[in-house]
Amino acid sequence: MQNNIYLVESPTQLMSAIEAKNYNKGKHFLIIKYGSSNRHEHYKQLKELVDPNHWDSVFSVFSVSNKYVNQLLVFFFVIKFKFKFKSERTKVYIGEYRNIFFCILAKALSSRKEVLLDDGCVTIMLQNKYFSKKKGMCNYYSNQKVFFVFLFFSYLFRFKIDDNPPDLFSVFNLKEWLLPCQKNERITLEPKKVEVIDEFYFFGAKYSEVGILPLNVELSILLFSFEYIEERYSQSFVYIAHRDDSQEKLSAISRMGITVKQLGAPCEAYFLALGCVPRFIGGFYTTSLISLPSMFEIEKVVSFDFSKYIDDENIKSNTNYIYDYLKDSHVDVIPVDLSALP
Secondary structure, three states: OOEEEEEEOOHHHHHHHHHHHOOOOOEEEEEEEOOOOOOHHHHHHHHHHOOHHHOOEEEEEOOOOOHHHHHHHHHHHHHHHHHHOOHHHEEEEEOOOOOHHHHHHHHHHOOOOOEEEOEOEHHHHHHHHOHHHOOOHHHHHHOOOOHHHHHHHHHHHOOOOOOOOOEEEOOOOOHHHOOOOOOEOOOOOOOEOOEEEEEEEEEOOOOOOOOOOOHHHHHHHHHHHHHHHHHHOOOOEEEEOOOOOOHHHHHHHHHOOOEEEOOOOOHHHHHHHHOEEEEEEEEOOOOHHHHHHHHEOOOEEEEEEOHHHOOOHHHHHHHHHHHHHHHHOOOEEEEOOHHHOO
16 A cells, blocks of 8 residues: 655645645655744644644654754654655655755655645746756755755665656646656646635735845835735735734734734635635735635736845746746736835
8 A cells, every 4th residue: 555645844835735635545644844833823824734633644853953963863753754664655745845854755765756745836936947957856955065964865775866856736837847757746626616805815925034035125015016906906905914924024014004814824725714715816926826716716816026126146036937937827917116106
């Protein structure tokens, strides 16, 4: 019997794993990295999504800040799971390709090709920048300082670090960028027609929190977006807070006179349970702009392109892959122009 292992560390990844589980036969094992409990909303959403009754077993893994202790932990967890799972009978789904621990586990636990779950729009960047050019784990990690750790574990556990791109389990329509050796395991379904909330929901994300933008610039970009929405849409609109939005940012948005709403769950799960969706949705390059229209009929989707205000050229390049995809998906992409603000 096949063992299906799902490695996740975010609510989005876990939602993708839950959906992938329904496509697979065999046993299903969830390996979850909760991260710091200081990320209160992130931690809460993960905890609430984990239902032990839906899995044959649920395992928790963790890391620490000390890199040497961390390597010992990786060794411990690899040994623990290798004793439990036979490589030839195991298939691994990775939630975060940029987490070297997950990649080491995937290679050590299975001789089969790994499958990449969705974790936001990073899937688009990885597919276009790496996988479609026949670049996989070897190329992705070879220029990073942690590559020697990958090499050490590959030698220790006798696995090969190759450049075979993973298969996908993705909500994104990436058919034209898939290689002949790749497939997207997720079946595309027609969006459902449900009751409509006559409002504009703007989905936030952690841009200043992770250093993509300074907070003052992100607030200016938000102000541009809010004014654009007010001028062109008669509906009231709501800012949907990301689970990692800072309180400082949310307070500043509230002072602009904007209603801030915490969903308390991934938006896909929230609206599925609610049974209705907003008439209009918007944001910058958040996954919600793709995932929600794939599930429900939504009248209008608007994305605001702030890429010219990103200083880091590598991040800007990665972001442009996502905005290009949104344009190809018939999303209304509006260039942000802060000179238009008073």
